[in-house]
């Protein structure tokens with residue numbers, strides 16, 4: 001999802017884009033030798049580390065898989081950055097928090113993950129901050145983006161609405177902060193120019209429930225006839241426990257005068273209108 005926007009946002013930079021799939025330079029972050037070799041060969045000024053095991057339920061069912069990619073993979077990258085002096089940007093998650101706080105979480109709250117994905121991402125944070133001096137750890141919220149590759153909540157709900165599913169049941173007891181992946185990368189671009197290394201929260205402004213997001217998608221898609229029923233998450237048992245709240249506030253960016261993240265509804269509308277609807281229409285042709 002986030003990777004889709006790198007070449008747009010960093011269009012003025014020399015980029016080497018890696019992935020596990022065709023069309024990119026192949027690099028599996030679980031391979032310490034390959035990671036070090038690639039970083040030594042290319043001597044990047046900055047490594048933007050977006051690779052992760054992001055399927056929260058798969059991580060719960062296969063913890064070794066989660067730790068291998070999110071913790072050991074991150075260690076491989078951090079050690080390569082240590083070796084070459086590159087600055088590392090590591091994307092973490094609101095899922096490092098337990099979820100019982102009423103106010104949005106700030107950078108000074110103590111993490112306590114509610115599932116294995118969160119534990120593995122927090123381990124990645126600890127590895128980065130203990131091995132490096134020049135790093136940014138950026139915690140994002142509910143990711144929005146990816147267009148036709150969007151397999152997360154917004155993509156799923158928008159597809160169901162466009163397929164005519166009515167009514168739709170959506171949980172109203174889980175809270176978070178939507179984060180448009182494109183806005184996140186522009187925020188990271190700003191942060192990188194500041195040189196203010198450290199840990200940051202970076203989400204679109206405001207917080208909401210999954211139900212609120214579904215209502216906003218319905219409005220943006222102009223589908224007022226669809227009924228959205230608020231339901232409890234107990235009705236949707238999943239392998240990984242989810243925190244009640246994953247809402248974040250960008251406190252450190254605010255205090256440093258760097259926070260330019262727009263309200264989540266505005267970002268969501270732009271994503272739906274300019275990207276998701278266009279890519280879904282193209283798929284149907």
Ligand SMILES: NC(=O)c1ccc[n+]([C@@H]2O[C@H](COP(=O)([O-])OP(=O)(O)OC[C@H]3O[C@@H](n4cnc5c(N)ncnc54)[C@H](OP(=O)(O)O)[C@@H]3O)[C@@H](O)[C@H]2O)c1
Nearest residue numbers: 001002028029030050051052054091092093140141142143
């Ligand atoms: N998605 C969210 O809601 C969310 C929220 C907060 C933070 N984040 C964080 O944001 C970052 C970007 O995630 P995203 O949202 O863009 O998720 P994503 O679309 O799942 O992207 C993760 C990418 O990493 C690749 N990958 C997985 N294992 C790899 C490995 N061993 N070596 C190289 N590449 C590997 C994946 O490839 P495959 O698809 O082939 O596995 C995928 O392309 C991650 O650090 C994630 O933890 C995500």
